[in-house]
Amino acid sequence: MMDFRWRLEYRFWSSPAATVGRVFLLLISLVSLARASTAVLHMPDFDLWSYRFNTDPGLRGTGPTFRGEFALDGNQFLPETALDPARRAANIFAFDTSEIVPPGLSVNSYQIESVSLTLKLRNGSFGTIQYSETPESPSTALAETIGGSWSQARPIELFGVGLAQGYSFDFGQNDTEDLLFAEGDAPYTDIGYIAYPLAGGDEPGQYVDLSNNITGGYSATAMGNTTAPFVAAPWAIGKVPGLSYADPVPNNTIFTFEINLDGVGVELYLQESLANGKLAFAVTSLHAASQPGSGSLAAYPQWFMKEAVGQIGGAEPATLEIDYTIVELGSPGDFDADDDVDGRDYLLWQRGVSQSALSAEDLADWQQFYGSSPTVSARESSTLAGNISIPEPNSLMLVVCGIIINFAQRKPVMGGLR
Numbered sequence: 001m002m003d004f005r006w007r008l009e010y011r012f013w014s015s016p017a018a019t020v021g022r023v024f025l026l027l028i029s030l031v032s033l034a035r036a037s038t039a040v041l042h043m044p045d046f047d048l049w050s051y052r053f054n055t056d057p058g059l060r061g062t063g064p065t066f067r068g069e070f071a072l073d074g075n076q077f078l079p080e081t082a083l084d085p086a087r088r089a090a091n092i093f094a095f096d097t098s099e100i101v102p103p104g105l106s107v108n109s110y111q112i113e114s115v116s117l118t119l120k121l122r123n124g125s126f127g128t129i130q131y132s133e134t135p136e137s138p139s140t141a142l143a144e145t146i147g148g149s150w151s152q153a154r155p156i157e158l159f160g161v162g163l164a165q166g167y168s169f170d171f172g173q174n175d176t177e178d179l180l181f182a183e184g185d186a187p188y189t190d191i192g193y194i195a196y197p198l199a200g201g202d203e204p205g206q207y208v209d210l211s212n213n214i215t216g217g218y219s220a221t222a223m224g225n226t227t228a229p230f231v232a233a234p235w236a237i238g239k240v241p242g243l244s245y246a247d248p249v250p251n252n253t254i255f256t257f258e259i260n261l262d263g264v265g266v267e268l269y270l271q272e273s274l275a276n277g278k279l280a281f282a283v284t285s286l287h288a289a290s291q292p293g294s295g296s297l298a299a300y301p302q303w304f305m306k307e308a309v310g311q312i313g314g315a316e317p318a319t320l321e322i323d324y325t326i327v328e329l330g331s332p333g334d335f336d337a338d339d340d341v342d343g344r345d346y347l348l349w350q351r352g353v354s355q356s357a358l359s360a361e362d363l364a365d366w367q368q369f370y371g372s373s374p375t376v377s378a379r380e381s382s383t384l385a386g387n388i389s390i391p392e393p394n395s396l397m398l399v400v401c402g403i404i405i406n407f408a409q410r411k412p413v414m415g416g417l418r
Contacts, residue, residue, distance in 0.1 A: 036325045038321065040321050043319070044095050045094060046182070047305045048195070050194075051063075052084065057183065057186055058183040070145050079215060079226070080211075080215045081212075083188065086212045086214045090284040091282070091284075092187075095320050096171050101277075106334070107271040110271045111326075112270050112274075115258075117281060118318065121253045122315070124299035128250075131244065136234075138229035150298075152288075154285050156237065157237055158281050159198055159232075159281065160282070163181055165191070199263070205265075213231075235281075239258070272353050333369040334369070335349060
């Protein structure tokens with residue numbers, strides 16, 4: 001009897017059905033190590049109209065976007081300055097992500113699937129704005145300026161945000177005596193702008209100021225603080241389903257910005273921002289600005305800020321949605337989880353992007369393991385499973401179904417028990 005039971009159990013556990021069961025349990029256990037999540041933030045913690053003459057920061061219900069003067073010096077632009085940049089008026093939206101997305105992890109622990117921001121247009125000042133999804137470029141802007149035919153169809157472009165003059169973001173009350181940039185602070189000092197739109201540079205982790213990329217001029221990031229005009233691909237362009245080039249954009253239209261994760265520097269910017277618990281974007285456009293009494297009046301967009309909610313009919317704040325997965329990665333000192341400990345990890349530690357921001361313990365780990373490419377360490381062994389690429393639940397079920405079908409198609413072993 002014991003021999004019969006043993007043979008029966010042996011045949012079951014070595015059967016295709018049992019193999020499928022074991023594979024299924026293994027895959028389910030792996031999925032528990034990393035699961036996709038969606039973070040939805042229904043209102044920014046910080047929104048600010050970044051314009052030199054914004055006299056009521058943190059209180060405005062709308063923030064228009066427009067360009068500078070674009071004066072010519074022969075067949076080229078006159079360089080713009082820190083006080084009067086080419087991207088003259090922009091909106092800054094910053095979100096505290098720390099309550100929803102765990103901060104303080106290695107940057108590569110944040111596997112980002114998608115990021116989107118929505119923004120609602122109130123109206124166009126002095127007329128209706130026209131729709132475009134064509135990115136801005138210095139050559140096009142120069143040709144239109146020289147030709148005296150500045151198009152009213154302009155894209156709404158989104159970039160990352162950099163802070164100049166030693167400032168950092170603050171979601172608390174403004175204090176004019178510190179270097180914490182709160183939404184109640186004036187967006188400019190007497191020497192120029194504090195926040196600027198940025199994009200990825202030539203080196204990983206390098207970012208460039210785009211305030212004057214169209215005309216050239218002052219740059220917070222360039223050598224000597226001066227740049228020539230250069231092309232910068234937007235991280236997203238605001239889109240509206242059903243609209244085509246030069247179509248009039250109705251009032252109260254919602255624009256959606258789908259972030260291009262393949263753009264230069266975009267993914268690392270997002271990962272570093274989530275690790276720091278603060279994610280910010282700049283929204284700009286190059287609509288020609290005009291004021292009553294200046295001659296012709298050109299339309300430029302007015303965007304709702306969160307301060308308008310409950311004060312202006314139809315107002316909605318900017319919203320942010322992030323699809324992401326947290327995966328435990330890396331070894332001591334390997335803050336970017338690229339399987340080596342090098343100078344880039346030290347730069348991340350200096351930025352506060354490590355397990356314990358700016359801690360002596362993390363610095364000691366970097367010093368101890370500098371130059372190494374450890375495959376397994378005492379601390380790492382407990383999280384090795386996190387290095388496995390985990391299928392999404394839907395793709396996981398396809399894998400399981402494929403295994404089941406494969407085994408189901410096999411012929412059963414014939415013969416009785418002996």
